[in-house]
Amino acid sequence: MTQQSEIAGSPTVERHACAKRKPPIYLRLGFQIVAGIVLGLALGFIAPKLAVDMKILGDIFLRLIKMVVAPLVFLNVVLGIAAAGDLKNVGRIGLRALVYFEVVSTIALAITMVIANFSGVGTGMHLAQNAQEAAAAHAQYGKGASTTLEHFLLTIFPDNFIGAFANGSLLQVLVISIGLGAALLMLGDQQRASVEGALNRMSDLFFKFVDVIMKFAPLGAFGSIAFAIGSSGMNAVISLGYLLLVLYLSLAFFVVVVLGIVLRLYGFNIFRFLRYFKDEIFLLFATASSESALPRFFDKLERLGCSRQATGLVLPTGYAFNLDGTSVYMPLCVMFLANAYGIPLDLHQQLGLLVLMLLTSKGAATVSGGTFIVFAATVTASGLLPVEGLPLLFGINRFTSQAVCICNAMGNSVATLVVAKSTGEFDPNAARNEYQRVFGTPIGKVI
Template identity: 85%
Template sequence: MAVQTNVSHPTDSEAASAKPRQPFYARLGFQIVVGIVLGLALGFIAPHLAVQMKILGDIFLRLIKMIVAPLVFLNVVLGIAAAGDLKNVGRIGLRALIYFEIVSTIALIISMVIANLSGVGAGMHLVQSPEAAAAAHETYGKAAHVSFEHFLLTLFPDNFVGAFANGSLLQVLVISIGFGAAVLMLNTEQRASVEHALSRMSDCFFKFVDVIMKFAPLGAFGSIAFAIGSSGMSAVISLGYLLIVMYLSLAFFVVVVLGLVLRLYGFNVFRFLRYFKEEIFLLFATASSESALPRLFEKLEKLGCSRQSVGLVLPTGYAFNLDGTAVYMSLCVMFLANAYGVPLDLHQQFGLLLLMLLTSKGAATVSGGTFIVFAATVTASGLLPIEGLPILFGINRFTSQAVSICNSMGNSVATLVIAKSTGEFDESAARSEYTRVFGSSAGKVI
């Protein structure tokens, strides 16, 4: 297969290289950092006012979620069309799914080992009361009533528009794959006209993303201000050790595990993370993996990944490759077990690990994200007290910030790996992009 050289928005890159560098205060990354700092300050100084700023973060996340489903649809369909035939789509997709399972399993095993060695939750000596257990089951237990058959059924929408309206990423993926296959079945003239129309729509949506991103600093300010104003530091102090272990575990996974993967494919992990620094700031501020998805589509193509690899791997990864979610679930399972004095032998931990491998794949389909999926795992296991779920919900905002960064960077690495391993990567484009972003010497070593 010849190396693909098409980058989705060459005119944007050319325009960016022709312009003088923006002053630091005009850059999105700096503005997001300022929003985070101001949000932190307001949260501590005037917590009641800070709580009211939640509306800003909610508006921004609504705007992002509004754009995610059509972007996924357009990029998957265009990715399939660019692949040329269904055999090539299957080749990329199969490699991606194998990679996802291997890396997700590694994430779960590493975090289970760390959880056992660190003893998160030990010494809390919590006691489960029947009344609290019943209340927690009423609140969270509904998430557990998702059998494999029901999960399989929810993959297939019964309404084309409904899948987009509900924001069900897996259903949108199914529609996109079917529609992309239909495009490949058209004759040459029909296919060319459809691809051209979809490509222009994709360009327009990316411009729409640029408009939405102008509000990112305000969204970051509102989200952080609410998080600090509503919880203060009490939740952080009470579960501080768990947060520290989780952040260190996620950092270890990104820097060491993903770093080794990147090194095998010729990339430096720290330069890779610097390239996505604006998206990382945004993820930290919003605690939502979806917030960076539109920008990741664009920047991965500019980094040399072909449209078909980005369009196929990145959206699929958001549904099936949630490395940060895997780390979160492993640590929180052991936290509850230790906090309530529930002994889990290796056999039980292995069973929970297999259960988490399945349930973590549903994070994109269950309303409420990682925490609700974790609640489903705890309830379905029958081994752990679900009374502890409200305790963990108190720090959900802080854990979600790190988890979303790990999820997004894990999927970005996956896209790069699959693109390089299938011949869908343009190294000269990557070096050119690094030179544009980091300077003339940066492109020599990627």
């Protein structure tokens, strides 16, 4: 009895108990990010001029994140292909992913176009086109925005290895990664093992680097939110409040209902899935940039049971070809401009715009404002809508980006899970153990 008491009170047991004990709430990243958001909101309303100056904090954090995104995507795709073992397996995963991307993106566009027609966003604004404003808006947003199939295809393929990373072109980095991954599979076993080992060590190093950068996430969240409120106040929100309301409800419907049904078919519960990624969702909301949480999604999806090859191939490819939030945003804003300027769009024109949006939404930048850039490209390329309406939407771009990037990230996380399960690249025991570790409760059949 005495011996058992001694063992129970031994330093080893106490150390294990301390290791399992959760850190204080104020030391958790999620709490710190939320605190940064709240303080940023308060400063934006109390001292708007000072809040605008805080933009530098958000910009610095996003620059740090952008710095590591391209190398992380490169390393994860190459290692994902290497882990697949052969090009046939890579093609099997990639083909299923692309089919899934196109089906879900089309569903998002079609559903939102219907919502946009019935909601009547922009109706009653009676805006008139002004030649001077049109020219200024076109000069600011329309430059280089014209999108053709030829131009789109050319932008996919890089003409400079280093330039693709320097410019942060995700599509070009993907092309390089896929090509280099295929070349890696063609090497002899000894050469391949040494190269793969080096890439694995580099990947581990970059993830540790991300952990260091994430220490600054609360400051980035504080600066970004303070600037958004301090620069725009509530005027933009009130004037375009209905559009924001419809957009947020549409994005919530897509995530909870559409993605919820998809997850249910594969044995997952959408609400538990969202809870698992709650810290990343807070970070996305604060920074309005999908890139800010991308490294953490790589790590968490692997811990949730998705294999490295599935995660490394599907997740970064999804950020180029499966931007569900962007697909919800674009039809609503198209119909908003059409209704605001009294431009009737018949069924044929709307279908044509859907096809155009299916093209222009590919490769949308994952940085803050990327969705607005591809929307400007769509407006310019369509020739149907007034470009002078773009600054109007740009005024609330910060608030729309916050919700859109969350939907983009959740859509790609679900896509990774679905493709992993459908291709046998998923470990259900790992998923159950991870949920058990995070939530601390027994997991049922639907996890």
